[in-house]
Amino acid sequence: MAKFLIPFVIFAVMVGFFINGLGRDTKLIPSPFIDKPAPHISVKQLDDPEKIFTNKDLVGKVSLVNFWASWCPTCEYEHPLFIHLAKETSIHLVGVNYKNSRADALGWLKRHGNPYNAIPVDDTGRVGIDWGVYGTPETFVVDKKGIVRYKHVGALNEDALINIVLPMVKKLEKEPAQ
């Protein structure tokens, strides 16, 4: 009797593994920064190269840190959502311009609109690597203490925005800054 069951048990275990793997995005690298302080950033800003954007600029408000570039078609695709956020909410939108020429970046923002409160410039891609970015666009939710709470890889979509990002931002905005 027990012997007779062995193949079925093996089959059940395999099905278990397969169900677990179904629908999983195998390309997604989980961020090691979740619930840790945002990685170091200290770079000039696009609109005024004299102004340096640092981690201090992430403290005191809930921010969305979005890595984008003018050569990135997916960034263009998700851009209307950021425009919408800029109009409808008071979320601090930080758009890190990743490996882009200044002229290209400015031209792109002129064409598609500029929703960002600050645009740190990552011309070497070092900020991207420090933040564990492996493909633009990527968007981080950073709380008032400057701690990374969530990361969305790829184009931000309505589904993720409505179900995850906005409820999280709402909750984080109630938390004290200190």
Place this chain on the structure above:
Amino acid sequence: MRWFVFMCLTFSACFVQADVIDFKNKDHEYRYHLLTKELRCAKCQNQNLADSHAELAGDMRVIVLEMIESGKTNREIRDYMVARYGKFILYRPPVDSKTMLLWFAPLLLLLGVIGFVIKLVKQRQKDLKPSETTDDENEKLTELLQENNQKDAE
């Protein structure tokens, strides 16, 4: 003309250059190749840093080289990458609670199969061996043989 095209196609590969690096010494060169082979490109995820043509892989190779030249150890360089991209970045993941199954499942499977084969072989040997006869049976056999011999004699 055909020859010209042929030659162009054949030798064009010779002019394609990978990034040539001036290593300070043999040790740097060895470590650079070692690390770029075992670190995974986060962008094209089935390639290591050495093989990948992704821009990100190029940037990461530059960091590896910079860190080697600034005297960082292999461990420090691996840790640097793991801190940013997680253990995902290592083609040779460390043994810990999460990777235990990954590391030891093949060994367990092998042991299981060896055990199974040993059991199978023993069973076979048992089946093939002629069974031992008891004393009673021996007596009966001799009797039968004797009867048979007598019959033959008659």
